[in-house]
Amino acid sequence: MIKVEIVKIQQELDIVMARQKGREMSKLIGFGAVDQARITTAVSELARNIYLYAGTGEITFEPIEENNKIGVKISAIDKGPGIEDIKKALEDGYTTSGGLGAGVPGVKRLMDEFFIDSTVGVGTTVIVKKWHKK
């Protein structure tokens, strides 16, 4: 049994922690090298957004299973300022911090399923899944 893991994001080094957990978990679940890199990169983007925009939050890693496939579900949750225009945040190149604006749209492309919910003044939740055949 692979355990559910939670990484709290409070300081910059926690981004590296989350990345390592993502890598570890995707290895355990049996993802190949490219998917491991996709998952690790997505986690890094989500963790950095929490650190940068919300200050603190947490990332949960859960093994998932459905019919003949297994995978990982990653939830990035914060109680930060929220995103004013989610549609814009999903566009390549949109940034409010002088970044590349590649994070959110990139995560969506790197993973198989993508869900985002954000309310100004309440916080942001991003849930993503990656699957592979058993």
Place this chain on the structure above:
Amino acid sequence: MRIPILKLHDLLLVSIQVVLDDKSALELQEDLLQKIHATNAEGVVLDLTSLDMIDSFIAKVLGDMVSMAELMGAKVVLTGIQPAVAITLIELGISLPHIMTALDLEKGIELLKDNGVVHP
């Protein structure tokens, strides 16, 4: 721990062997520019073989580092980007269009020679 920058003839060589957190990436950016200034090196090979992922922040730092070095008059070649890293970078939407790259350190040095940066 700062990432070591080696001088070889008129070249600077950097091989990233640590887990690259944001702070180390920014420190490397600063250290490299200082070292270019101090040594008058006109070519830099930055080997990324050990990096198992490059996210948008690290990509931006690397891209900026290349542009900044270029402003000073030094050419930078990135080498050794792993297949999985190349795939995820493109999927992220980052293509590093104006950056010189080579398969490995040796080919990186050759590329600088071909461009007349290093004199054989």
